[in-house]
Amino acid sequence: MLQIIDINKSYGSKKVLNNINIDFKPGESTAIVGESGSGKTTLAKIIIGLEKQNSGEILLNNKILQSINKRYFETCAKIQYIFQDPYSALEKNFTVLQTLNETVTICKRNNYDYMSIEDCIINVDKNLLNYLDQKVDILSGGQKQKLCIARSLITKPKIIIADECTSMLDKKNSEEIFNLLNKIKQEKNIILISILHEVDFYSEYWDKIAIFKDGNLLEYSEFKNFYNNAKNIYSKELIEAFKFFKYKGDQYE
Amino acid sequence: MIIKNLSRTKRICSFIIFIYIVIAIISNFIMPFSIDDFSSEILQTPSFKHILGTDEMGHDLFSLLLNGFKISILISIISGILSTTIGVILSFVSCYYKGIIDNTICHIANLLIIIPEIIIIMFFAIFASPTMINTILAIVFFSWTKVFKMARSKLMGYMDKNKVKYTFLIKGNIFDIFKKLYYDLYPVVITSFILQCNKAVMYETTLSFFGIGDPLSKTWGKLIKSAMNYENLFYDNVIFWYLFPPVICVFIYILSLSLLIFDEK
Numbered sequence: 001m002l003q004i005i006d007i008n009k010s011y012g013s014k015k016v017l018n019n020i021n022i023d024f025k026p027g028e029s030t031a032i033v034g035e036s037g038s039g040k041t042t043l044a045k046i047i048i049g050l051e052k053q054n055s056g057e058i059l060l061n062n063k064i065l066q067s068i069n070k071r072y073f074e075t076c077a078k079i080q081y082i083f084q085d086p087y088s089a090l091e092k093n094f095t096v097l098q099t100l101n102e103t104v105t106i107c108k109r110n111n112y113d114y115m116s117i118e119d120c121i122i123n124v125d126k127n128l129l130n131y132l133d134q135k136v137d138i139l140s141g142g143q144k145q146k147l148c149i150a151r152s153l154i155t156k157p158k159i160i161i162a163d164e165c166t167s168m169l170d171k172k173n174s175e176e177i178f179n180l181l182n183k184i185k186q187e188k189n190i191i192l193i194s195i196l197h198e199v200d201f202y203s204e205y206w207d208k209i210a211i212f213k214d215g216n217l218l219e220y221s222e223f224k225n226f227y228n229n230a231k232n233i234y235s236k237e238l239i240e241a242f243k244f245f246k247y248k249g250d251q252y253e
Numbered sequence: 254m255i256i257k258n259l260s261r262t263k264r265i266c267s268f269i270i271f272i273y274i275v276i277a278i279i280s281n282f283i284m285p286f287s288i289d290d291f292s293s294e295i296l297q298t299p300s301f302k303h304i305l306g307t308d309e310m311g312h313d314l315f316s317l318l319l320n321g322f323k324i325s326i327l328i329s330i331i332s333g334i335l336s337t338t339i340g341v342i343l344s345f346v347s348c349y350y351k352g353i354i355d356n357t358i359c360h361i362a363n364l365l366i367i368i369p370e371i372i373i374i375m376f377f378a379i380f381a382s383p384t385m386i387n388t389i390l391a392i393v394f395f396s397w398t399k400v401f402k403m404a405r406s407k408l409m410g411y412m413d414k415n416k417v418k419y420t421f422l423i424k425g426n427i428f429d430i431f432k433k434l435y436y437d438l439y440p441v442v443i444t445s446f447i448l449q450c451n452k453a454v455m456y457e458t459t460l461s462f463f464g465i466g467d468p469l470s471k472t473w474g475k476l477i478k479s480a481m482n483y484e485n486l487f488y489d490n491v492i493f494w495y496l497f498p499p500v501i502c503v504f505i506y507i508l509s510l511s512l513l514i515f516d517e518k
Contacts, residue, residue, distance in 0.1 A: 048422060073424045081422060089415040093436040102432070106425050155423065 007056035016042050018215045029192035033199050034212030040195050044161050048081045073110040080152035082162040086144035092137040103154045115154050124150040142173035159191040178205045201227045262516045266509040277322040286313035288320050305494045321473040328457050333450035335393045340400025348408040349427045362398040370395040378465045385467045392456050400445040407441050451510040473499040
């Protein structure tokens with residue numbers, strides 16, 4: 001269970017996060033939605049430890065998480081981050097096997113329990129097994145993102161944070177990725193936090209939704225109820241905009 | 254396969270360097286006289302027996318020139334490898350640990366860069382005993398800074414990349430990061446290695462010319478110095494077979510190494 005308690009963060013005089021309180025439960029997927037600059041990526045970075053909060057605490061199973069330098073490997077490996085851009089997250093001169101082996105070696109060095117390479121690839125996409133000896137460079141964008149997900153599964157994580165992980169992919173591939181993440185979430189009972197720019201309110205991938213605006217958490221509710229029962233003005237605007245584009249799309253069809 | 258990608262100039266240059274290295278390797282076998290042998294008649298003009306004539310002591314000049322290939326290229330490659338390795342390792346250390354370690358190494362490197370290196374190398378070589386190892390160490394000690402600066406500026410840009418961030422996230426150590434950035438750093442390493450080889454020959458020749466290096470190792474610089482010391486160098490065209498061959502050897506070596514780096518398509 002991941003608890004975020006009274007997180008404050010500011011860059012200089014600009015406030016980025018303002019008293020954020022969220023509880024994430026295992027086996028629950030949360031969509032964090034907001035504009036650019038609303039502080040959702042900063043929150044993710046604070047959770048994984050790349051940034052340090054000004055005040056407030058983050059608890060994982062009632063233990064305080066420190067910044068990345070002071071963290072133990074165990075807590076580090078429990079939280080996995082999937083980057084927005086799979087092209088920059090993978091070394092393109094490595095083979096697929098080398099990429100996955102890197103994580104395995106680090107797990108072995110730290111005496112940490114890990115999943116074998118075959119298992120984690122079968123969990124994600126069986127086709128990747130044919131590419132084990134190929135360079136990462138020749139994989140397509142969707143395959144690269146799948147490889148990133150496979151890599152993050154090796155450490156048997158408790159939390160996966162996907163930071164706009166489909167923004168560089170086409171519609172079909174992003175749906176595959178979301179399905180995959182959801183399947184993994186249900187099988188392994190992990191916390192899935194997904195940061196999104198645009199959200200399809202009809203989709204069934206998410207259990208909870210959190211709306212961010214200018215560093216404030218405006219709304220945190222069940223995803224199903226949100227579409228009909230949004231309380232906040234900004235949330236209503238979001239839904240209106242979604243309806244408008246959906247309607248426009250239907251007209252073209 | 255690699256040769257196909259090179260431009261014509263680079264192909265010619267690498268061929269010349271290849272020939273230099275081959276000559277350096279086989280020089281012991283094709284030397285007509287030993288370098289210690291000064292039993293020949295002095296100051297002979299070129300003939301079939303002595304291809305470049307003899308000097309005022311009775312050494313065969315062609316043998317000395319061939320011996321110069323061996324020692325000069327050995328010095329240039331050893332000091333090139335050493336200074337490149339030290340520079341790259343230090344740049345990795347300073348980029349990985351950052352903070353006070355990075356500051357210290359940077360300050361030392363800056364200090365070494367602002368001092369005119371050839372003067373310091375000369376002092377160094379004078380006070381140390383004149384052996385080849387000391388010459389190499391003096392050259393290495395003052396030339397790793399340029400490799401360090403080049404590699405560090407390149408690495409600092411890569412430290413913020415997502416692939417490196419991932420390694421930090423799962424607590425990878427400095428070797429994991431080295432493995433990941435090796436391919437990105439490869440061009441810088443090769444370029445600075447060639448540059449250092451080039452510099453080492455120039456330094457060594459300059460040192461020998463001032464009479465500071467190892468007196469027993471007959472390098473091109475030593476040959477140039479003894480030619481310049483000979484009083485009657487300008488009579489009877491002696492200059493053509495005494496001074497010019499080592500000068501041309503040094504010149505072509507430095508030129509081909511430089512063109513190998515700086516020639517752009």
